[in-house]
Amino acid sequence: MSVLEVRNATKRFPGVVALDDASIRVDRNEVVGLIGENGAGKSTLLKVLTGIYRLDEGEVRVNDGVIELTSPRDAFDHGVAMVFQEQSVIGTLSVAENIFLGREGEFIKGGLIDRGRMNEAARVELAKVHLDIDPAIRTEELSFAQRQMVEIAKALSLDSRIEGDIVILLDEPTSVLEKREVDLLFEIIRDLKDRAAIVFISHRLDEVLAISDRIYVLRNGAVVHETPATDATVTELHGHMVGRSLHHEYYREQRQSGAGERCVLEVKGLGRTGAFEDVSFALREGEVLGIAGVVGSGREALARCLAGLLPPERGEILIDGQPARLDSPARAVGHGVGFVPSERKAEGIVTGMSVCENVTLASLADFVRNGFIRRGDERAATQGWIERLSIRTPSGRTPIASLSGGNQQKVVLAKWRVAGSRIVILDHPTRGIDVGAKEDVYELVRDMTGEGLCVLLLADTLEEVIGLSSRIIVMRDGRVSATFDSPPGGKPNQVDLVRAMV
Amino acid sequence: MAVSFSRRIRSLAPVLVLLALCLVIASTNSNFLSVSNLIRLLSAAAIPLVLVMGATFVILMGSIDLSVEGVVALAAVAASMLVANDFTSLDLGFVALPAAMLLGGLLGLANGLLHVRLAIPSFMTTLGIGFACVGVATAILGGFTVRISDRTFRELTLGRLFDVPYSVWVAGLCVLVAWIIQERTRIGRWVYAIGTDEHTARQVGVPVERTRILVFALAGVFYGLGGAMSASQLGQGHALLSQGRLFTTITAVVVGGTALSGGVGSVLNSVVGVLVVIVLANGMVLMGIEPFVQQGVQGLLIILAVSLALDRSRLAVVK
Numbered sequence: 001m002s003v004l005e006v007r008n009a010t011k012r013f014p015g016v017v018a019l020d021d022a023s024i025r026v027d028r029n030e031v032v033g034l035i036g037e038n039g040a041g042k043s044t045l046l047k048v049l050t051g052i053y054r055l056d057e058g059e060v061r062v063n064d065g066v067i068e069l070t071s072p073r074d075a076f077d078h079g080v081a082m083v084f085q086e087q088s089v090i091g092t093l094s095v096a097e098n099i100f101l102g103r104e105g106e107f108i109k110g111g112l113i114d115r116g117r118m119n120e121a122a123r124v125e126l127a128k129v130h131l132d133i134d135p136a137i138r139t140e141e142l143s144f145a146q147r148q149m150v151e152i153a154k155a156l157s158l159d160s161r162i163e164g165d166i167v168i169l170l171d172e173p174t175s176v177l178e179k180r181e182v183d184l185l186f187e188i189i190r191d192l193k194d195r196a197a198i199v200f201i202s203h204r205l206d207e208v209l210a211i212s213d214r215i216y217v218l219r220n221g222a223v224v225h226e227t228p229a230t231d232a233t234v235t236e237l238h239g240h241m242v243g244r245s246l247h248h249e250y251y252r253e254q255r256q257s258g259a260g261e262r263c264v265l266e267v268k269g270l271g272r273t274g275a276f277e278d279v280s281f282a283l284r285e286g287e288v289l290g291i292a293g294v295v296g297s298g299r300e301a302l303a304r305c306l307a308g309l310l311p312p313e314r315g316e317i318l319i320d321g322q323p324a325r326l327d328s329p330a331r332a333v334g335h336g337v338g339f340v341p342s343e344r345k346a347e348g349i350v351t352g353m354s355v356c357e358n359v360t361l362a363s364l365a366d367f368v369r370n371g372f373i374r375r376g377d378e379r380a381a382t383q384g385w386i387e388r389l390s391i392r393t394p395s396g397r398t399p400i401a402s403l404s405g406g407n408q409q410k411v412v413l414a415k416w417r418v419a420g421s422r423i424v425i426l427d428h429p430t431r432g433i434d435v436g437a438k439e440d441v442y443e444l445v446r447d448m449t450g451e452g453l454c455v456l457l458l459a460d461t462l463e464e465v466i467g468l469s470s471r472i473i474v475m476r477d478g479r480v481s482a483t484f485d486s487p488p489g490g491k492p493n494q495v496d497l498v499r500a501m502v
Numbered sequence: 503m504a505v506s507f508s509r510r511i512r513s514l515a516p517v518l519v520l521l522a523l524c525l526v527i528a529s530t531n532s533n534f535l536s537v538s539n540l541i542r543l544l545s546a547a548a549i550p551l552v553l554v555m556g557a558t559f560v561i562l563m564g565s566i567d568l569s570v571e572g573v574v575a576l577a578a579v580a581a582s583m584l585v586a587n588d589f590t591s592l593d594l595g596f597v598a599l600p601a602a603m604l605l606g607g608l609l610g611l612a613n614g615l616l617h618v619r620l621a622i623p624s625f626m627t628t629l630g631i632g633f634a635c636v637g638v639a640t641a642i643l644g645g646f647t648v649r650i651s652d653r654t655f656r657e658l659t660l661g662r663l664f665d666v667p668y669s670v671w672v673a674g675l676c677v678l679v680a681w682i683i684q685e686r687t688r689i690g691r692w693v694y695a696i697g698t699d700e701h702t703a704r705q706v707g708v709p710v711e712r713t714r715i716l717v718f719a720l721a722g723v724f725y726g727l728g729g730a731m732s733a734s735q736l737g738q739g740h741a742l743l744s745q746g747r748l749f750t751t752i753t754a755v756v757v758g759g760t761a762l763s764g765g766v767g768s769v770l771n772s773v774v775g776v777l778v779v780i781v782l783a784n785g786m787v788l789m790g791i792e793p794f795v796q797q798g799v800q801g802l803l804i805i806l807a808v809s810l811a812l813d814r815s816r817l818a819v820v821k
Contacts, residue, residue, distance in 0.1 A: 073707030088702040090695050092765045097691055102707035104688045112686040 001064065003028050003165040003197040004049070004080065009058035011044055011221075018044040020221035021058070028165055031189060031198045033212030033229065035205060037241055037461060041221035042201055046171060049199075050082045051075040063164035073102065079166040081155030083173060089147050089154075091140030096122035098139050099154045125153040128195075129188050145181040148173060152188070159195055168192070169199045174207055175296035186211050203294035204502050205234045217241055234502075235495070242462065242494040250439065251467030253488040255446040259470060260285035263321065264454050265423050267306075270315035275301035276478040279315070283423070288445060288455040290469030290486070292462065294501050298478035300342075303427050303458055307339035308332030319423070333362055335423075338416025340409070342428035342458070348412045349400050356382040356396035358411050363419040385414040389444060406437020413444055424448060425456045430464065442468060462494045474500040515810055516759045516774045523778060527785035534788055541666060547780045548659070548669035549731050551773065553751045554758075555680040556610075556724030558772040559717045561755050564697045564764025565617070565624035567721055570751050572635030573609045574744035577602040577729025579639045582739025585652035589643070598655060602730035603723045609635060610722020614715035624718075632748075639741035648739040659735040669731055676724065680769040683720070693717060697764025753800065754779045757807040779803075 004026040011019040019041050026032045036042050047053040048060065051069030059066050062078050069075045072082065089098045096119045100107065107118040115136075122135035129149045139147055155168045170189075174182045189198055189211055202208050208215060209229055217225035217240040225240040265283040270276070276298030283289050293299040304310040306317070311327040318324065319335050326332045332339070341347035349358050359382045360367055367378045382396040389410045393403055400408060409429060416424055426445070430438040445455055445468060459465035465472060466486060474482040474497055482500035484492040528534045553570055560567040583590045584598040594601075609631060616627040650656060659669035684690040692713045695703040704710050728747075733739045758775025760767025782803065786796045 071707075072705040076706070088699075088705060090698045090702055092694050092698045093691065101691065101695055101703070104691065108688070112682070113688065113691070115686070 001028055002026060002061070003063060004167045004199075005061040005064075006045070006048070007059050007061065009045070009048060009060075010056050011048065011053060012056050017221050019048070019055075019058075022218065022221060022223045023058075024216050024223060026167060026197045026199055028197055029193050030214065031193060031200055031212050033208035033215040034199055034201045034218065035203075035208055035215065035237060035241060036218035040218040040241070042218055043171075044221070045218070046082065046169060046201070049075065049080055049169060062167075076155075076158070077162070079158055079162050079164055080169065081158060081166060082169040082171065083148065083151045083155060084171060089139045089150055092138060094136050095126070095133065095139055095142070095150055096135035098150060099125055099135075099157055121157075122153075125157045126150075128156045128159075128192075129153045130184075145177055145184075148177075148185075149188070152192075156192070156196070166196045167199065168196050169201070171201050172203065172295060173200070174202060174204060175294075182207070203296075205237050206502070209234065209237075238495045238498045242498065250442070251464070252442050252446045253467065253491075255450065256288070256470060256488045257286040257446075257449045259287045260452060264319065265306075265456075266318040266321075268316040268318070270302070270305065270312050270317065272301060272305060272310065272313045275305075275310070276475065277314075279475075279480055281473055281480070281483075283454045283456065285422075285452045285454055286449045287471060288449055288457055288469045290457045290459060290465035290472040291475060292459070292465050292472055292497055292501060293475035296477075297475040297501065299458055299475045300427070302475070303339075303425050303456065306332070306423075306456065307337060307341075307425055309339075333419060333421070336421050338362070338419060338421030338424045340412050340416070340424065340426045340429055342431055344405065344408060344412065344432070349408055351399075351401045353400060354397050355386070355391070355393050355400050355403070355411055358400050359385060359396070359414045359418055362415050381418055382414075385417060389414055390440070404433070404437065406433040406440060409433060409437070409441060410444065413441075413448075417448075422453050423456065424453055425458075427458045428460050429457075431460050462497055466491050466494065466497070472497065476501055516757060516771060516778065516807075519757075519807075520774055520778050520781065523781050523785065527781065527788065531785075531788045534785065537665075539784070539788075543777075543780055543784055544670045545667045546784065547776050548667065548673040549728050549735070550747070550750050550754060550776045550780065551673040552676045552724055552728040552731060553747060554754050554772045554776050555676050555769055556721030557751045557755050558680070558758075558760055558767065558769050559684075559693055560624070560721050561752075561760050561762060562697045562764060562767055563693050563714065563717055564700070565714070565718075566752075566762070567613065567628045567718065568625065568748060569609065569613055569628040569632030569635065569722075570725055570748045571744040571746075572632030572639075573606050573722055573725040574729040574732060574747055575741050576609070576635040576639045577606045577726040578733040578743055579643060579648065579729075579739040579741065580605050581655075581730040582648040582650050582733040585650055585655040587648050587650050587652070587739075589646065589648040593652065595652065595654065598733075599658070599727070599730050602733075603726040606722040606724070606726020606729060607719050608722070610725070611715065611719040613722065614718030617718065618711045618714050628718075636741055643739075643741060646740070650733060650737045650739070656734055656737055659731055669735065672727075672731065676727070677769065677773055680724075684769050689713060689716060689720075694765055697766075699765075749800070750776075750779055753804045753807075756804055759807075762808070 002025045006024050009019045009022045034042055044053060048055055051071045051074045060069060062080060067078060099122045100118060104113055107114045119135045126135060129152050131146060131149045139150060158166045173185060177185060192198060200208060200211055209232060212229045215227055215229055215232055216223050217237060219241060262285050263282050264285050268280050270279040279302060291299045301310055305312050306326060308326040308329040308331055316323060317326055324335050345351060356379055360378050367374055379396050386393060391410045392407050400411060429441050449455060457465060457468055469486045472484040472486050473480050486492055533539055557567050581598040581602040584592050584594045584601055586593040613628050613631050616622055617624045659667060661668045663671060692708050695708055696710055696713060700710060732743055736743060754775035755772050756762060757778050758771035760771050783796065
């Protein structure tokens with residue numbers, strides 16, 4: 001009997017089909033592994049299962065009945081509990097209070113919470129995950145792994161409180177755990193199989209193989225493979241995750257420029273506790289250096305570090321052969337570093353301002369004379385870039401918020417070109433923009449390197465990082481695990497990259 | 503555990519400040535520790551304590567309530583007109599007390615409803631409601647002052663039990679009630695949850711909007727009571743009788759160590775905060791410091807307190 005089932009699920013977003021007729025089934029006392037590249041549809045599927053997204057087509061069945069989940073709480077009450085990657089315990093509340101937050105009803109007597117009884121009940125749930133802590137202590141005093149166990153305990157508290165079976169969704173639960181803690185988690189998961197069905201989502205294929213009974217592979221929103229774990233191998237799963245061949249034209253490979261003579265950026269032994277260690281590489285003019293790695297590999301932190309947002313604790317950064325301290329974004333900009341962040345709306349653009357104001361934001365000093373902004377020059381410069389990058393906007397005065405995602409991204413690029421940046425860090429530059437706009441961004445990357453700028457790329461997909469980069473470093477657990485040359489016509493294999501990633 | 507150690511020190515800081523303050527003042531003036539001065543201190547702390555009990559919950563939730571003075575003034579005027587007085591012919595005695603609390607609660611409810619339903623920042627709604635209340639009180643009285651002739655109503659604050667004014671006992675009761683709400687009720691838990699992480703609280707099914715509205719109403723009830731006590735203490739009601747209450751209230755909450763960003767703090771912290779503010783004011787009077795200088799010192803105190811209490815490592819953007 002299936003505890004949780006998704007049938008023919010389709011979910012569309014503007015320009016993307018996030019889920020494409022996907023079906024999965026989770027049976028009682030079973031651990032199901034769910035794998036796929038970034039953007040394969042895993043997180044969309046999870047959001048459907050926790051009531052955050054509604055399906056366009058298809059249905060969700062819990063304990064063999066079709067239901068419409070409306071919110072995470074609603075899903076929880078139906079027995080579908082998600083253990084969030086970015087944890088959802090509240091630090092200022094006690095362990096017991098977190099476990100029963102929003103469901104204090106059963107402990108209320110005469111309008112007051114019976115704390116003793118609540119703590120007792122929490123202790124029962126904590127015992128299920130072998131966590132021997134005082135339920136009255138604040139969760140912020142716990143370690144990350146312990147907080148995760150508290151979340152699992154919270155899910156298990158449903159056990160005796162609802163009819164039917166419970167499903168626990170574990171989203172990348174091991175990404176920030178130590179080896180010892182992972183072993184403990186696995187022990188607990190095996191233990192839990194008696195009372196719950198479990199969905200285990202992870203980038204680490206060896207772990208998925210070790211803990212799952214059955215595995216689904218998602219690609220482009222569709223389930224492309226289903227296999228019992230005993231029959232699967234890591235290599236085979238990689239093949240199914242990656243699946244397709246490269247389109248040379250798509251990434252403008254013929255325009256990929258060779259590395260120039262001059263070394264623009266050099267990084268030696270860069271480290272930051274808890275993020276990355278001992279990272280070294282050199283970036284020459286005209287190069288695109290791709291950084292590949294899964295969530296938690298440290299590549300996001302590395303990019304933010306070079307943008308001056310997260311100062312390094314060890315190591316050296318050389319720009320044009322001179323030591324540079326990039327301990328604030330202003331300094332990084334001063335050294336010619338431009339950062340195109342993945343959170344475009346939050347960090348890339350100032351939504352309340354016009355296209356023109358956004359373009360000149362990083363170099364406003366160049367447009368000021370006698371303390372006043374020369375709007376004419378500002379507008380002329382913006383107009384030039386609007387034409388060069390073919391930004392689709394009625395004029396420079398248009399509010400940037402009214403542009404499409406792809407055009408907003410071009411404005412962000414224009415901002416750094418105007419500021420004279422020579423090192424451009426692209427953090428997921430094509431996330432959330434449609435296919436046509438993606439090709440425009442690829443074209444712009446080639447334009448920039450053609451003019452001698454260098455690019456550091458954190459791509460959305462493996463295909464993208466391989467297609468665009470001249471060289472690729474792969475990071476795993478905060479360290480560089482492999483380096484690949486990626487010349488036109490001699491691109492590395494995706495499977496080789498994945499092997500270095502996980 | 504290093505973080506939690508520094509946090510523990512930080513949570514003790516207000517108590518240490520209070521003790522240090524007492525020591526300094528006591529060493530320069532022997533009258534400070536006399537029984538009569540201590541009773542005077544408690545008596546001065548009574549009304550601020552009542553007001554602070556309400557404001558603490560609002561601030562714990564990450565909101566702010568600037569309507570204190572307006573609500574206190576209107577409640578005081580209402581109370582003074584319900585007991586025997588020279589403005590109306592009413593003489594309802596102690597009915598004035600629950601009436602003032604009800605009025606305060608309704609005004610607080612208005613704060614909460616406007617804030618939540620119209621999605622206006624609490625800073626603005628409460629500022630507006632507070633201003634409107636002072637306006638209404640002034641309009642009703644036309645600048646006139648209501649004089650209270652009800653002796654028993656005045657006993658509420660002036661009468662004594664074991665040499666300590668009733669107002670102090672009332673304040674103590676308020677602290678107890680607030681503490682029970684904080685520690686033992688769902689609203690109390692939810693206030694912390696919302697103040698710490700509203701998004702998560704909403705996801706697990708905490709009724710965020712309802713809680714917000716209720717907390718503002720609850721704060722209003724405390725202000726209403728504070729208003730009635732003000733009227734009783736002064737023996738009169740007029741539109742400006744609450745001047746300075748807002749500053750004392752917010753200062754006390756913050757000095758006590760409750761974070762303006764929400765989630766951190768307690769009504770007990772605020773008790774310490776009130777005592778710091780009151781002791782400081784009392785000490786400066788005893789030391790013969792000029793009133794204008796006193797005000798300056800209080801202004802600097804709130805800035806100092808925030809700078810000590812803030813955990814800057816968690817702040818990305820300061821607004």
